[in-house]
Structure formats: C-alpha cells, structure tokens
Amino acid sequence: MEEILSKLLVSNNAVIIQGTKELREAFKNPEAIPALCNVLSTSSNAQIRQYAAVILRKRLSKQKNWNKIPNDVKTNIKQGILQILINEKENSVKNSVAQFVGIIARHEVATSNWPELLKLVQDLVTSSNTAEVELGVFTLSVLTDVALEIFSKHPEHFSAFFMNTFQSPNCLNTTYGYYTVMTMIHVVSLCETNAALQNAYNKTIPQIIQIIKYLATTDEQKACDCMELFDEISGCADTLLIPHVQSIIQMCLELAGNKNLGDVIRSKAINVVGWITRVRRKSIIKHKLIKPIVDVIFALMCEPPDEDDEDEDYFADDDDDSSPSTNAAQTLDVLALSLPPEKLITPVLDWVSKGLAGDNVHVKRASYLSLAMLAEGCSECIRNKYLKIFLQCVCRGITDPTPVVRNVALFALGHFSEYLQPEISEYASELMPVLLEYLSQLCSQLMKNGKPSPGIDKMFYALEMFCQNLEEKLMPYLPPLMEGLLMTLKPEYPVHVQDLAISAIGATAAAVKLGILPFFPRIIEHLKIYLLQEHEPDTLCLQIEAIVTLSVLARTLGEEHFAPLAEETMQLAMKLADTDDPDVKKTTYGLFSALSSVMKDKISPYLSKIVEMMIESLKSSCGIVPHYAEDENAVLPIYDDLSDTADEEDIDNVSEVSSDSGADHYTVENSYVIEKEEACLSLKDIASHSGVTFLPYLEQSFQEVHKLIDYPHDYIRKASVEALAQFCINFSKIETPEGKQALNKGLNVVVPQCAEMVKTDEEICVVIGVLDSLNEMVKEIKRPMVEGDNLPLIVNSIKDVLTYKTKCQDKEDDDDPESEDAEQDELLLQTAGDIIPNLGRAMNSNEFVQCLSEILPIMIEKLKKKTSVSQRSFFVGTLAECMALIGPELRYQAVQMLQVFLPLIKDEDQEVRSNAIYGLGELVLHSKEPLYPHYNEILTGLSNVLSKETYNNAIDNICGALARLVITNTDLVPMDIVFPGFLQRLPLREDFEEHSAVLKCFGHLYQLGHPILLKHLGDVIKVCCSILNDNQGKPEVLIMACEFLKTCQKDFPAEFTNVLQGVPGEISAKINGLLSSSP
Known part of the structure; x- marks a missing residue:
C-alpha cells in the first residue's frame, strides 16, 4: 500500500495515473483499510502518512462505509488510531489523524462504543505535562469541530475546562490557549441552553482578548482564527x-x-x-x-x-x-x-x-x-x-485634475444617485453636462486610439445610476447620451467598454420609458449581434448584458410596443436558456419574466419548459464547493478518481450535503445562488402576469420554492417568501372549491412560516421582505388572510417588530428614552406598520377595532416626543389612515384619539404636523357627535397652526380638515369667518388628493343652499376651473369638479359665464370642452 501511495507523490502524470488505478483495485479488497492504517502507523514518510489518514477519513466518512467493516477490525482501528495520535510528531499529519478520529467518533456516538477516546482526551487535558495538554486540547478542538454531537449531552463539562485553561499562567503564550479558543468556537452553539457554559464564556473573554493580542504579534493567522469566536457568538x-x-x-x-x-x-x-x-x-x-x-x-x-x-x-x-x-x-x-x-x-x-x-x-x-x-x-x-x-x-x-480623486468622486456620485432619490434628480442641470462631457471624451479616445482612459468603470457607474432615476428629466439630454452610448458599441472597441455601454442603455431606457422609442430600432440591431453570435468566455459578458437590456426594454415598452418582437424574443430566450452557464441562465430567466409582462396568457405554450428549467435551478446543487483543510488539498484530486462505484463514497456528488461529508465546510458559488434567486423571482412574476395559464404549475412551483425558505443566503430566503406570497395570491383567484382548498393549504404553510421568520431571522432585509409579502397578501387576498390563525399570527408579528422582540433587532437598552434607531430599523418598523390599514380593509369595522386594540397603545407610544421624527410622522399618518376603516366604531374612542392628534398638529416637524392635521379631519368626519363639543377647540387649534404655517402640504391638509369639519356639522363652524379664509388657500398647492374633501364640501354647501357659498360662488367656480385646467387630482376628483361646474352652469349661468370670461381664452375653451365632453 505504501508503494502505491508513493506513486501519487511524484510529478510524473503517467505514474500518478498508474498509482490511482492500483489504489482503485486495492480498494476492492477488504484488507485495504487495515493496510492504510498500517501505513499510517509505520511509514517514515510524513506525506505518505498524511495521504493515508486523509484517504481513511474520506473513505469512512459515511456511516454506511464504516458499518461494513467487521467489528474486530473496527476495534483494532480505534485502538491503533489513538496510539498513532499520541505518537505522531508532524502537525499536518496529526491534524489529519485527529480529523479521522472525529469521523469515527461521530459514527460511534449513538452506541457509545468508544469510551477510550473520551478517557484519553480527559487524561491529556488534565495532565501536568504541557505537551500532553496541548495534544489533548488540540484533539478536543478537532473533535468538537467534526463530531460536536458526542459532547452535546453534557455541555457543562466544558465550563470548568475553559475556566481552568484560562487561569493557567501559560495559556497566553502556549499552543493550547489557541486550541482552547478553537474549541470554544465549535462549542458556542451549546451556550443557548446552558447557563454554566454561558458564564464560562463571559468570564474568559478578557483572557481571550489577551491571547488575540499576543498572537497578533506572533502568528497573525491564529489571531484571526481566534477572532472568529466573536462572529460565532454574535450569530447564536x-x-x-x-x-x-x-x-x-x-x-x-x-x-x-x-x-x-x-x-x-x-x-x-x-x-x-x-x-x-x-x-x-x-x-x-x-x-x-x-x-x-x-x-x-x-x-x-x-x-x-x-x-x-x-x-x-x-x-x-x-x-x-x-x-x-x-x-x-x-x-x-x-x-x-x-x-x-x-x-x-x-x-x-x-x-x-x-x-x-x-x-x-x-x-x-x-x-x-x-x-x-x-x-x-x-x-x-x-x-x-x-x-x-x-x-x-x-x-x-x-x-478634480487628479484621476484618483476624480474617480472616487464619480463613484460617490453613483452611490448618491442610487440611494438619495428623488431629491438628487433636481441637480440634473448641473451634473448631466459634466457626465455627458466625460462620455464625449471617452468617444474621442476610442476613435483616436481604440482604448479608454483608466477609471472608466466609475464614470459609467455615475452615469448609469444618475440617469436611471431621472425619468422625464433625462429627456433633454437623451439624444447626445444615446448617440454617445451607441457609438461605443463598435466590435473593435474593448469588450469591457461595450459591456458598460449596453448596461447604461438599459438604465436609460428604464428612465425615459417610451421616450426610448426613437432609438429602439438601432438598439435592437446592436443587441441582436450580441445575442445571436457565438461567444468565447471573454465576450460572454456582452451576451449576458444584452439579455438584461432586452428584458428592460420589454418591461419598459410594454405590450403595445414590444408585442411584435415577443414571439421572436421568446424563441431566442428558449435557446439561450439551454446552457449550463449560471450567469446566462439567470439573465434568461429575467427575460422570461419580462416577456410574461408583455405576452400575458400568450406565454402558455412555453410555460411547461420554462417552469421545468426553473424548477431544475431551484433543485440544483451545482456550484456547491466542498472546502477541506488546507494541508489536505493535494490529496483530494487523487481521491476524486477513486470513487467510481455505487458502493463507494462519491465526493463529487454533493446534492445531499450532510454530516457524513468529509469536507470541513461547504460554500455555494455566487452565480448559482443568484440563479436560484432569479428562478424564484421569475416564477413569481410569471405567475402574476400569466394568470390562469399558470395554474397547472402552481402547486409544484409552490412546493419547490418552499424548500428554499431556510436557505443560508438571505436573498434566497427573501425571494422564496416573495414567490410563495404571489403563488398564494394566484390561488386566491381560482374561484372553485379546489382553488379555495389550495389557498387554505398555501396560507397554512406561508403565514406561520412568515411569522416565524419575522421573529427569528437575523437579517433585517429578509424580515422587511417577509413583512412586505404579508402586506401584499393581505391587500390582494383580503378576507382569508384574517381568518383562523392567520390574524393573530400577523398581529403578533407586527407587535413583535414594533416592540423590538425580533432576532434582527438590537433589544439592549430598549427603555432608554434617548435611544435612536438606524434608518434600516426605522424602515422595518414602517414596513410592519404598513400592514395595519390593509388589515382594516380586509375585515369589518368591529373586527378591526378589536384587532387595533392590541396595536393602538404601541402606536400611540411611538408618537411621543422621545421617538424619532420619521417614526412620529409615519405612525400618525398610519393612525390617520385607520380612522375611515374604524368608521362608526370610532365614536367610542373619539375623545381619546382627539388627545392624540391635537398636540401633534403643533409638532416642530412639518410632516408630523401635516399628517396629524389630516388625521384630525378624518377623526371628526367619522366620529361625528362625540366631537361636537370640541369643535371650538379644534377650530382654534387649526387657526393657530394656519397663522404660522409655511409648509404647503400642511396648509393643504388644514383645508382638507376644515372641509371635513364643515361636512360633518356646518352649524358648528362660523362660516362667515372660516369660509373666506378657506377659499384664499385654494386651489391646493401639493396634496391634490385633498381636493376630494374640498369638492365634497362645496357640494354639501350647495345642497344646503348655504348663503356663504352663494356669496362666494364666483371664487368657488374659479377654484374648480383651476383644478380642471391644471389636472390637479385623480380621475374621480376631476369628474367631481366637472359635475359641480355643470351644476353651477345650469343653475347660475350668469355667474358661471362671468367667471369664464375673466380667464384667458385657452383656459375658457379647455373648461368648456371638458364640460361638454363629460357625461
């Protein structure tokens, strides 16, 4: 056996092949395992001993292979390997032997058939001999890594061991201090349920800090290894x-x-x-x-x-x-x-x-x-x-003239453009000329010598990020921008330049939408070249980026303009998806998704194949990479060639990553992870757009996506929840008994899973995605989402987030009145709060009052001064939105709610004031009688605010609140004083939705025949004309304005004509045209 292994150490490939063949033959003999053990024990060549240990570990890493060995041979192996571990001097060999010991220990844990191992470790770590202690602690560090389960029943034994180790004066500068920390890293997961072990960690961390400081000056890698302890602790x-x-x-x-x-x-x-x-x-x-x-x-x-x-x-x-x-x-x-x-x-x-x-x-x-x-x-x-x-x-x-500074400033601009929207778009006139000048310089450089200057990535990043959020503000710059980008797509120019330009074209199309149509034929002409030609690895990025840009164009131009190309594009996408390359696959899935938004149910003939491909991606284990100890890497390629029978361990097949694997750990290549994410999201989109044609694929898609709900990568978990939510929405649209049954089955899985993830997922982005998905389901599915156990699960999730009881929130010092949240934490709170009004829309007012009674005290607490401005603004806005949903039931809480809103209309922040004023008006409108005694107090409060208010949105909301007060009880409003001032602030300046309340107020007074309206009828008509002329409101608001004006034209023709004669002719003509064309 040693002779065979020696052939695997030479540099001659022919000899290696021969050695591999001989080793494969040797494994057909049951004596191969004892022979390897003998080599491990007797060989004088350390590299051969290590090869033997690694191959033994790999060969026996699966329980089934260990079970095939006769008991007497097992006993001999266990006895011999412990002696080898004690005697071995070479660290690399000792590490591989200890790994092998750990594998056997894991197999034997169920039957407790190896008491000698634990006794050996105990004897070594308690020895007075430093070398023996180091061996014992080293062995323990390996065993806890490879076979922690053998210690899981008595974690408290580690407490005394850790405490004793770090009390030793030698632990700082000896190897066993390092290996003790490694053991602590492996054992930290046992802390959650063991107070004694927690105490040991608490008391030893100061010593660990000293060990890290010492190792930082003597062995940096070991110091880094020790710092992993803090990451492990932070995780569990x-x-x-x-x-x-x-x-x-x-x-x-x-x-x-x-x-x-x-x-x-x-x-x-x-x-x-x-x-x-x-x-x-x-x-x-x-x-x-x-x-x-x-x-x-x-x-x-x-x-x-x-x-x-x-x-x-x-x-x-x-x-x-x-x-x-x-x-x-x-x-x-x-x-x-x-x-x-x-x-x-x-x-x-x-x-x-x-x-x-x-x-x-x-x-x-x-x-x-x-x-x-x-x-x-x-x-x-x-x-x-x-x-x-x-x-x-x-x-x-x-x-800046210095390239280093200029490039990082461009990067900063790109980052600002990505995250500081929409405000940054107001600076287009200052920034776009500079960016276009950079693009022009690039074109000149390419024409001159075919090469760009360094820093091109930062320039394109800034250009793309800034352009894609400008929307219609980009239109004045579109011709020079597109000419410059299209010019860079010549095949003789560097691939990277073309890649960046294609991406920028996609961003531009997303921004200007139909404005891209004049350039569409030329863009497609270029894209076809990239899409249809065969690519080498170094040009494949062009095809990938072309697919992405084509997807953007399909979504942007929509059915009307992209439909003629949809069939041809689908045929191309089907061909492109027939690949093993994960990057091409994921972008093609995005193209399928975009095409579904164009083709709708016409995608049906392709769905079977599309869904099949995506399900395969969801199931796939491609890209799973096993990682082994660094000093074993050279052995593994040799061993890979040995697993060629069904009975032998196949380390190439890692579709099941289990504890029987011989790898130290696994990672998944990023491209394959993103392929899974794109498959989830594309299935979601296709299900949404294709309607009933997706029904035959719903159940299988649901089952396979659900298997990814606990995936290690956060964006896979988030994507899977989003997809499952959409599948449930699709189930809700099947109006058959089978559809209802499928919906209930889906909700019984998804809602509890979402509630669990809100509570336990560590990543805030995942929890935000889960809450968004719950909100979308409540909005779309409505009643079934608030039936049975669903409602308490959702309400408890909201409460958990608002009271900082989730894993992703830092709960420490929650009672600190000065405590502030990061913006991401605030977004989490707001995402949870967004669900509340939609719950009200999914149930009747009585049910909503009961539901809100659990959340309302928490929301009111969020409105106190100690909370941030964004929280006060959001929660007073949410509370205002709930007033109409509570409806008549509000009368029982009217006075209490009045005490919430009234102080906030004087808040120092303009958004808080504005939202509180809106809420006050809604409160009065829906409470009615209980607030009649408080009219003077409310009117005085609004008047005081109006006298100092400069924020247009707040002024508009005061008008809306006054309109609601008039509608609710006109007699309690001093109309001679209030109405003229009210008219002076009209039409509204920013919050055009409040025009609905204003017009209803006009209609109410008109029906009453109130003299104040007749007195100011000309001004009222002017306001309505202005709303119509400037298109200030949603279609229903404009219809209300039209109807009111037509009534005035009919009942008071002189006043109406007089007003129209006083406005410019084009406005008068427009108003008359709108009135004559309305039904």
Whole structure:
C-alpha cells in the first residue's frame, strides 16, 4: 500500500495515473483499510502518512462505509488510531489523524462504543505535562469541530475546562490557549441552553482578548482564527457580547490601527468592528465608541494603496483578500446601515471637511469614499439635511485634475444617485453636462486610439445610476447620451467598454420609458449581434448584458410596443436558456419574466419548459464547493478518481450535503445562488402576469420554492417568501372549491412560516421582505388572510417588530428614552406598520377595532416626543389612515384619539404636523357627535397652526380638515369667518388628493343652499376651473369638479359665464370642452 501511495507523490502524470488505478483495485479488497492504517502507523514518510489518514477519513466518512467493516477490525482501528495520535510528531499529519478520529467518533456516538477516546482526551487535558495538554486540547478542538454531537449531552463539562485553561499562567503564550479558543468556537452553539457554559464564556473573554493580542504579534493567522469566536457568538448567543463590547472594540481598533501588523490581521480586526456593530449597536452608542471607530476607519481609508490603480475596487468580494483600506470602507458602510445617522455623520464629516480642505490626494480619496459609504444607510438624513453640501463636494471632486480623486468622486456620485432619490434628480442641470462631457471624451479616445482612459468603470457607474432615476428629466439630454452610448458599441472597441455601454442603455431606457422609442430600432440591431453570435468566455459578458437590456426594454415598452418582437424574443430566450452557464441562465430567466409582462396568457405554450428549467435551478446543487483543510488539498484530486462505484463514497456528488461529508465546510458559488434567486423571482412574476395559464404549475412551483425558505443566503430566503406570497395570491383567484382548498393549504404553510421568520431571522432585509409579502397578501387576498390563525399570527408579528422582540433587532437598552434607531430599523418598523390599514380593509369595522386594540397603545407610544421624527410622522399618518376603516366604531374612542392628534398638529416637524392635521379631519368626519363639543377647540387649534404655517402640504391638509369639519356639522363652524379664509388657500398647492374633501364640501354647501357659498360662488367656480385646467387630482376628483361646474352652469349661468370670461381664452375653451365632453 505504501508503494502505491508513493506513486501519487511524484510529478510524473503517467505514474500518478498508474498509482490511482492500483489504489482503485486495492480498494476492492477488504484488507485495504487495515493496510492504510498500517501505513499510517509505520511509514517514515510524513506525506505518505498524511495521504493515508486523509484517504481513511474520506473513505469512512459515511456511516454506511464504516458499518461494513467487521467489528474486530473496527476495534483494532480505534485502538491503533489513538496510539498513532499520541505518537505522531508532524502537525499536518496529526491534524489529519485527529480529523479521522472525529469521523469515527461521530459514527460511534449513538452506541457509545468508544469510551477510550473520551478517557484519553480527559487524561491529556488534565495532565501536568504541557505537551500532553496541548495534544489533548488540540484533539478536543478537532473533535468538537467534526463530531460536536458526542459532547452535546453534557455541555457543562466544558465550563470548568475553559475556566481552568484560562487561569493557567501559560495559556497566553502556549499552543493550547489557541486550541482552547478553537474549541470554544465549535462549542458556542451549546451556550443557548446552558447557563454554566454561558458564564464560562463571559468570564474568559478578557483572557481571550489577551491571547488575540499576543498572537497578533506572533502568528497573525491564529489571531484571526481566534477572532472568529466573536462572529460565532454574535450569530447564536449575542447577549454574551454585551459586557465585553467596549474591550473587544478597543482591541480591534488597536490592532487595525497598528501599521506594524500585517494586512490580514488589520483587515480582520476592522471587520470584527462591523460584525459587532450590526448586532450590538446600542452598546456601541452607550460606550461612546462611534468617534474612536470612525477615527481609525478614516485613518485606514487614508492609507495609500500598494500601487496606484485608477480602476481600484472600493468593495471586495472576499474580505480576507482585500486591503485594510477596503475593509475599512466596507465597515463604514455597515456602520451607516446600523447606527443612528446623526451620531455617525457628525464625526465622519469632521474628518471629511478637513480632508477636502487639504492637498493630500489619499486623504481626499478617503473623504469622498466616506461620503459614498454613508449614502445607503443614512439616505433619509442626508436627503433632508446634507444633500446640498454633499453634492457641492462631489461636483468639485468629479472635475478634480487628479484621476484618483476624480474617480472616487464619480463613484460617490453613483452611490448618491442610487440611494438619495428623488431629491438628487433636481441637480440634473448641473451634473448631466459634466457626465455627458466625460462620455464625449471617452468617444474621442476610442476613435483616436481604440482604448479608454483608466477609471472608466466609475464614470459609467455615475452615469448609469444618475440617469436611471431621472425619468422625464433625462429627456433633454437623451439624444447626445444615446448617440454617445451607441457609438461605443463598435466590435473593435474593448469588450469591457461595450459591456458598460449596453448596461447604461438599459438604465436609460428604464428612465425615459417610451421616450426610448426613437432609438429602439438601432438598439435592437446592436443587441441582436450580441445575442445571436457565438461567444468565447471573454465576450460572454456582452451576451449576458444584452439579455438584461432586452428584458428592460420589454418591461419598459410594454405590450403595445414590444408585442411584435415577443414571439421572436421568446424563441431566442428558449435557446439561450439551454446552457449550463449560471450567469446566462439567470439573465434568461429575467427575460422570461419580462416577456410574461408583455405576452400575458400568450406565454402558455412555453410555460411547461420554462417552469421545468426553473424548477431544475431551484433543485440544483451545482456550484456547491466542498472546502477541506488546507494541508489536505493535494490529496483530494487523487481521491476524486477513486470513487467510481455505487458502493463507494462519491465526493463529487454533493446534492445531499450532510454530516457524513468529509469536507470541513461547504460554500455555494455566487452565480448559482443568484440563479436560484432569479428562478424564484421569475416564477413569481410569471405567475402574476400569466394568470390562469399558470395554474397547472402552481402547486409544484409552490412546493419547490418552499424548500428554499431556510436557505443560508438571505436573498434566497427573501425571494422564496416573495414567490410563495404571489403563488398564494394566484390561488386566491381560482374561484372553485379546489382553488379555495389550495389557498387554505398555501396560507397554512406561508403565514406561520412568515411569522416565524419575522421573529427569528437575523437579517433585517429578509424580515422587511417577509413583512412586505404579508402586506401584499393581505391587500390582494383580503378576507382569508384574517381568518383562523392567520390574524393573530400577523398581529403578533407586527407587535413583535414594533416592540423590538425580533432576532434582527438590537433589544439592549430598549427603555432608554434617548435611544435612536438606524434608518434600516426605522424602515422595518414602517414596513410592519404598513400592514395595519390593509388589515382594516380586509375585515369589518368591529373586527378591526378589536384587532387595533392590541396595536393602538404601541402606536400611540411611538408618537411621543422621545421617538424619532420619521417614526412620529409615519405612525400618525398610519393612525390617520385607520380612522375611515374604524368608521362608526370610532365614536367610542373619539375623545381619546382627539388627545392624540391635537398636540401633534403643533409638532416642530412639518410632516408630523401635516399628517396629524389630516388625521384630525378624518377623526371628526367619522366620529361625528362625540366631537361636537370640541369643535371650538379644534377650530382654534387649526387657526393657530394656519397663522404660522409655511409648509404647503400642511396648509393643504388644514383645508382638507376644515372641509371635513364643515361636512360633518356646518352649524358648528362660523362660516362667515372660516369660509373666506378657506377659499384664499385654494386651489391646493401639493396634496391634490385633498381636493376630494374640498369638492365634497362645496357640494354639501350647495345642497344646503348655504348663503356663504352663494356669496362666494364666483371664487368657488374659479377654484374648480383651476383644478380642471391644471389636472390637479385623480380621475374621480376631476369628474367631481366637472359635475359641480355643470351644476353651477345650469343653475347660475350668469355667474358661471362671468367667471369664464375673466380667464384667458385657452383656459375658457379647455373648461368648456371638458364640460361638454363629460357625461
């Protein structure tokens, strides 16, 4: 056997093939396993011993293979391998042997057939001999990694072990301190149910910090390994971090800021800061750690790169392979998503303002990059308070003569364009000429020498992000933009330039929609070339981007303009989807989805094949990559060739990733994950657009998507929930007993699953997606969503979010009146709150009152001064929306609700005031009699606000509230005083929906024949004409205005004619035309 293995170590390929063949033959003999054990015990060649250990581990990693071995041979293996473990001197071999021991231990745990193993470990770790202790702790670290289940019944045994280990004066600078931390990483999952073990972790973390500091100067990789403990704790026992957040962060900042250390440890340290901030953000605030964190992050971002690279990436796919500077930028992005905006922006701007005032290129680069990193997480705050300052900085930066500064400023502009909408679009006249000039320069460079200048990625990123959100504001710039983009699509130009240009064309089409039609034929002509030609790997990106852009065009132009191409495009898409390339597949699924929005039920002939392909993608295990210990990598290709019979372990087939696998862990290649996500989302869209033609595929699609609900990747979980919600909506549209049965079955699965995910999922983006899906189902399905157990599950989910009882929320210090939320946390609260009014629309008012009684106290609490402006604004708006849904039942709570709304109409924030004023009007309209005694108080309050109000939306809502007060009880309103002032504020300026209340008020007074209306009839007619002429309102509002004017024209022709004679002729003609054409 040793001779065979030696053939696998040579560099001669023919000898390796011969050795592999001989080893395969050897495995047909049952004596192969004992022979390998003998080699492991006796060979003098360490590499051969390691090969033997790895092949044994791989061969016996599955329980069925171990079970085939006779008991006496098993006993000999167990006895011999423990002695080998004790005697082995080579670390790489010892590690592989310990892994093999762990595999056997896992197989034997059910029958407790290996007491000698645990006794050996116990003897070793309690020995007075340091070398034996190190061996014992090393073995324990491997066993807890490979076979934790053998220790799961008595986790408390670890408590004393950890405490004793770290009390030893030698643990700091000896190997067993490191392996003890590794054991703690593997055991942390047992903490959740064991108080003694939790206590041990709590008491030993200070010593672990010291070990990490020591290892950082002696073995950086081991220090990084130890820091994984904090990530593991944050994942399953994050409350253990609370007492230690300050000391852990301080350690990380010390390591990250130490330029004498290597990039790996410094990057790891700053990433740990991000992990901890995500899960323990309130501790970060409590201990005033934001400024010191920002100080270190900015210093790291200022460090010059090893090489001047104008195309440098500011985000890296792999944290471990990127620089401290890049990791610092990504950590700042995490902070922006996790912390209250004002608490982060202030210290960041202190550095940015100094950096931009100086001349240091790298400090300027860090300054612009810092602004970019704030954009997503602090978007609302920036839009409200800092947008002009930020844009002034960036406008200077994008014209900077230094390429490094100019490129990062363009990147910042792209980030702003992506996250600071819609306000940033107001700066189109300033920014678009600069971006078009860059595009023009690119075209000139291409025509001159066929090559672009460096930094092209940042230019296209800024151009694409800014353009795609401009909508009609892009139209004045469309001709030069499209001419420039189309010009870059010449085949002789670099592939990357063409790729970027195709993407930008798609973004432009999405922005201008039908405005792209003049360029549509030329775009299609170019796209066909990319879509139809055969591609090499280096040009495949062009086909992929062409598919994406074609999908955008289909969605944008819709059935009217894209239908003539739909059949041809579908045939092409079917051919393109017949591939194993996940990137082509996922984009083709997006094209199917877009075509379904054009073809509707005409997609039926293709559905069978489309759904089949997507289901295969959902089921597929392609892209699952097993990872092995680094020192075993060389063995595995040899072993791969040995598994060729059904009885042998097939490590190439990883469709079932189980505990029997020999791999250390698995990952899934990103493209295959996104293929699954796109399959989920495309099935959802196709189900939505194709209607009844999708019914035969609903059940299978539902079942396969549901299997992904617990997928490790957050965006797969989110996509699967969205798809399941759409399938339930489709079930609800099947008006047959079978359809109702399918809906109930679906809801019985999806609603409890959603409630569970809201409570337990760690990713806030997933929980937001789940709540959105619940909301969509409540809106579309209505009654069945509030029947049976569904309603309490939904209500409890809302309450859990509003009271910070979900896994994705930081619950620490919730009672702190100064506590603030990050914008993402606020969005979570608002997403939960959005469901409340839709619940009211799905049930009668009596039921809604009962439902609301559980949530109302929480909502009212959210309206207090201590909560953020955005929360007060949102929840008073939500409460206002509920008034009509409560209806007549509101009379029992009218006075209580009045005390909620009245103080808020004087709030310092304009949006809060505006929403409270609207709610006050709705409250009066639907409460009626109980609030009659309070009319004077209400009118006085509105009058006082109006006398000082400058915010147009609030003024419009005051008009709406007054209209409702008049409609509800005209006699209680001093009309001679109120009505003239009311008319002065009309027509409305911004909130045109309130024109509905205004016109109803006019109609009400008209029916009463109220003298105040007759006195001011000319002004009233002018208001209605203005509403019609300026198209101020929804169609139903315009119809109301028309009807009122026609009535006035009929009953008071002189007044009506007099008003129309006083307006410009074109307006008079338009009004007469509208009146004559209306029924």
